[in-house]
Amino acid sequence: MLRSLLFYKRIHNNRLATMTIRLGTADLAKYPFLNEAAEYMHQTYFNLDDLNLPELGHIVERASNRIRSEIEHGKPDFTLERHEIEILTFLVGILIIKAINSDNLTKKHCLCEALRAEKFLVHDLKTHGEPSTRKLLLFKVFKELLKMDVLPSMKYQLMFEVKVTDYLKRSHLFHEQEWKLINRLVHDGRVFLDPDETVRLIRAEVTNLLLERIKQMNPSHIPATIRGQANILKASIPMASRKLANAPSAYPPCVNHALDLMAVGENLPHSARVMLATYMLAIGKNIEEIVSLFKNAPDYDERVSRYQVEHLAGERGSRVRYLVPSCTKLRNDGLCFATSQCDGLINPVQFGRAVKYYRETNLR
Amino acid sequence: MIPTKTGKDLQMMKAAFREFYFNHGNRIEEPVRIQNREFGLMGFDGVMKRHLKFSSLGRLVASLVLETPSDVFASNAQYDFPVLPISEKGWRGADLIFDIDLKDLDLKCRLSHSYMTCFSCRSCYFSGSEDRCPKCGSNNFAEVMLPCDRCINGLKSEVSKLHRFLASDIGISPEKITTYFSGNNGFHVHVLDESFNDLNSQARADLAAYIMGIGILADVIGVRRDTHNDFRVRFPLGGLDYGWRKRISDKLGISITSERKLTKLVKELGDIEQFRKRVADIAKEMGVRIDSQVTTDVHRVFRMPGTLNSKSGLTKTLCLDLDSFDPFEESCQLSSREVAVEIMPPRLKLRLKGERFSLSEEIVRVPIFIGVYLISKGLAHAV
Incomplete structure (x- = not known):
């Protein structure tokens, strides 16, 4: 069907024959944020106004549906079409997101795109038959995009080697003990990881890279079809995710850190989630608002999250309302990121009061 | 904490330090990109001046001769604007x-060369011999330690262990690892590999925990909890050939083929919790006793190599050959002119600059390097 598209014709008639795509086009479909995908678009003489053409209506609709699904279910779309469709869907998606101009939705979309790529990348690293293809993929995604050296291990089949420094720069974002360097196979400045771990290591970075790209994007104008879709989607965003509960600066650093990780889709450990939920309950947030905070979690299930938050609020199970863990407990769990404003506190819930007191006493 | 020094004590120390910086300022090692470092000068009045900048080593030495600080520090960090407040410096x-x-090694010889000095009457005893001052009855004491050869050897063996970790596990080549005697009771190991420079505090904390053997899981060698609060053994991908996996498995006497032996071992210890505790204990014992706060601080100022340490009058010195390095010889760089001091402990023996000294509670004339060493420890006073 696409062969009839004006756009597609232009590709074939003009430049496609002369392009040197070192990665297969199937790979560009999976990783449309790669530099080569941008190069591909550049060489097709694609014009933003082409998106107003009825022939490309289904691409706009596809991108719009993908974003709607992200808003409603918080989960990425893993369907895979041909590269022409996927690259355009990706581009239209970020144009719609730019037009909606919502921080929360932008973060969510970037995370979903990262999760989508993560799934394909794990599969490719596990199954790509030719070592040279696998090396090329590693080079394109890790080296070219993220400036990180990842090599297939010569010692162990299906394992990858990452420099200790590259590993440390990324692993500290994870709270789980298994990500600590001591619990990894380390030798001669290299950390050995399986494909899942290798790809998991870069999730936050890919998310941030996409966020940065959207932030930097400055289109001359937004085509009418994109603006129309953006308006429809904007109306469907739940109120809860439009507003942020409080000014972030009012939160203690431990809570801010957990919120930051949650925003980029990190898998927070149970103890951090308990801290986050009990803190929000303590400062008077309602169940809805708290449940919506967890929407970015990779394992988010609204029913489970709601039950757990209600349990902590004393509305389920033992009917005991849980208190915010003490600073000592958080320190022991590796969840404390104290600043000088935390001096003298024994519980994060005192933070706001301490800041207020500090400001007042300094004014006297 | 060392008892307060008298005005004469400080005068003698300051004169000795000025003489050293005047004659041997060229022994101070210039840090890489000196113009991007923050400097800190500690005065003999105990006040630290931070956020200083020197564009060359010559200017720094001139300032040291002029001001004569008790201790000289330079930041491990490089900044765009070293003189601005910390939040505006521009960390690079x-x-x-x-x-x-030494305090982290908890060596057995410690008590045999520690002294207690009384804050109230300035008298001095062997550590542990009294619980209050026999002269004035005060219980306000400070413990002062004069490190012995066994202490230095204990430190050296810990430093060697750190070198092995850095080389075999972390992959830092030996020529990029520089070791200094701190000038008092420790060693500083500097890594000259710039690929580590942009690690933040949390990443450095993870590296420090690796080297110290903290936070290890039994999963590392394949013992995992299963759904019934029991355990199962499944060796990890990559085997037990390297790093902590090898250290722990060697200590437990297991290999990739001894699944049954490992299962038996866990059962013998009781349950998986007991096994985890055993693994954690082994790791802690085999880890290096570094001060993790020092490693994780990315804004710290460190004593500069080649400068004097006011806790001893010895210099922070580069160790070219750790095994043969003798801090009591090579780090003692003050002059030998004689000064009169009053020795406080009933008796003490020490070796400095190739000479052995046996001193007792009296006024004696000694070389200034001995005088400053004892005054800085609170074991003597200038007369």
């Missing part, structure tokens, strides 16, 4: 540094 990375201190 920090050297990776490890500190091994």
Whole structure:
């Protein structure tokens, strides 16, 4: 069907024959944020106004549906079409997101795109038959995009080697003990990881890279079809995710850190989630608002999250309302990121009061 | 904490330090990109001046001769604007540094060369011999330690262990690892590999925990909890050939083929919790006793190599050959002119600059390097 598209014709008639795509086009479909995908678009003489053409209506609709699904279910779309469709869907998606101009939705979309790529990348690293293809993929995604050296291990089949420094720069974002360097196979400045771990290591970075790209994007104008879709989607965003509960600066650093990780889709450990939920309950947030905070979690299930938050609020199970863990407990769990404003506190819930007191006493 | 020094004590120390910086300022090692470092000068009045900048080593030495600080520090970090407050400096990375201190080693010889000095009447005794001052009855004491050869050997063996970790596990080549005697009771190990410079505090904390053997899981060698609060053994992908996996498995006497032996071992210990505790204990014992706070601080100022340490009058000195390095010989660089001091402990023996000294509670004339060493420890006073 696409062969009839004006756009597609232009590709074939003009430049496609002369392009040197070192990665297969199937790979560009999976990783449309790669530099080569941008190069591909550049060489097709694609014009933003082409998106107003009825022939490309289904691409706009596809991108719009993908974003709607992200808003409603918080989960990425893993369907895979041909590269022409996927690259355009990706581009239209970020144009719609730019037009909606919502921080929360932008973060969510970037995370979903990262999760989508993560799934394909794990599969490719596990199954790509030719070592040279696998090396090329590693080079394109890790080296070219993220400036990180990842090599297939010569010692162990299906394992990858990452420099200790590259590993440390990324692993500290994870709270789980298994990500600590001591619990990894380390030798001669290299950390050995399986494909899942290798790809998991870069999730936050890919998310941030996409966020940065959207932030930097400055289109001359937004085509009418994109603006129309953006308006429809904007109306469907739940109120809860439009507003942020409080000014972030009012939160203690431990809570801010957990919120930051949650925003980029990190898998927070149970103890951090308990801290986050009990803190929000303590400062008077309602169940809805708290449940919506967890929407970015990779394992988010609204029913489970709601039950757990209600349990902590004393509305389920033992009917005991849980208190915010003490600073000592958080320190022991590796969840404390104290600043000088935390001096003298024994519980994060005192933070706001301490800041207020500090400001007042300094004014006297 | 060392008892307060008298005005004469400080005068003698300051004169000795000025003489040293005047004659031997060229022994101070210039840090890489000196113009991007923050400097800190500690005065003999105990006041620290931070956020200083020197564009060359010559200017720094001139300032040391003029001001004569008790201690000289330079930041491990490089900044765009070293003189501005910390939040506005513009951090451009920090050297990776490890500190091994005698107090963390808990050596048995410690009590045999520690002294208690009384804050009230300034009298001095062997540590542990009294619980209050026999002269004035005060219980306000400070413990002062004069490290012995066994202490230095204990420190050296810990430093060697750190070198092995850095080389075999972390992959830092030996020529990029520089070791300094701190000038008092420890060693500083500097890593000259710039790829570590942009690691933040949390990443450095993870590296420090690796080297110290903290936070290890039994999963590392394949013992995992299963759904019934029991355990199962399944060796990890990559085997037990390297790093902590090898250290723990060697200590437990297991290999990739001894699944049954490992299962038996866990059962013998009781349950998986007991096994985890055993693994954690082994790791802690085999880890290096570094001061993790020093490694994780990316805004710290460190004693500069080649400068004097006011806790001893010895210099922070580069160790070219750790095995043969003798801090009591090579780090003692003050002059030998004689000064009169009053020795406080009933008796003490020490070796400095190739000479052995046996001193007792009296006024004696000694070389200034001995005088400053004892005054800085609170074991003598200038007369």
